[in-house]
Amino acid sequence: xxxxxxxxxxxxxxxxxxxxxxxxxxxxxxxxxxxxxxxxxxxxxxxxxxxxxxxxxxxxxxxxxxxxxxxxxxxxxxxxxxxxxxxx
Numbered sequence: 001x002x003x004x005x006x007x008x009x010x011x012x013x014x015x016x017x018x019x020x021x022x023x024x025x026x027x028x029x030x031x032x033x034x035x036x037x038x039x040x041x042x043x044x045x046x047x048x049x050x051x052x053x054x055x056x057x058x059x060x061x062x063x064x065x066x067x068x069x070x071x072x073x074x075x076x077x078x079x080x081x082x083x084x085x086x087x088x
Contacts (some may be wrong), residue, residue, distance in 0.1 A: 023064060031056035 035052035036045075045053070 027057060027060045030060065 031053050034056055038055050
């Protein structure tokens with residue numbers, strides 16, 4: 001692997017880490033606001049809070065995956081269109 005390829009791989013890895021960190025922070029914030037009262041009385045999660053957090057995280061990740069698949073499909077369509085236009 002040449003230096004340029006290694007540099008591109010490092011940039012892509014850094015972007016992936018940044019995106020995953022952003023996803024985690026947004027997920028944590030959204031689910032905490034939804035499921036955990038700001039005035040809590042116990043040090044541990046209640047059963048209701050735990051179930052709510054489980055569902056919230058699952059939904060958040062499912063939607064994130066759906067959006068990713070949709071964007072990938074749209075990008076592939078755009079590439080195909082560009083290829084068709086260039087071949088004319």
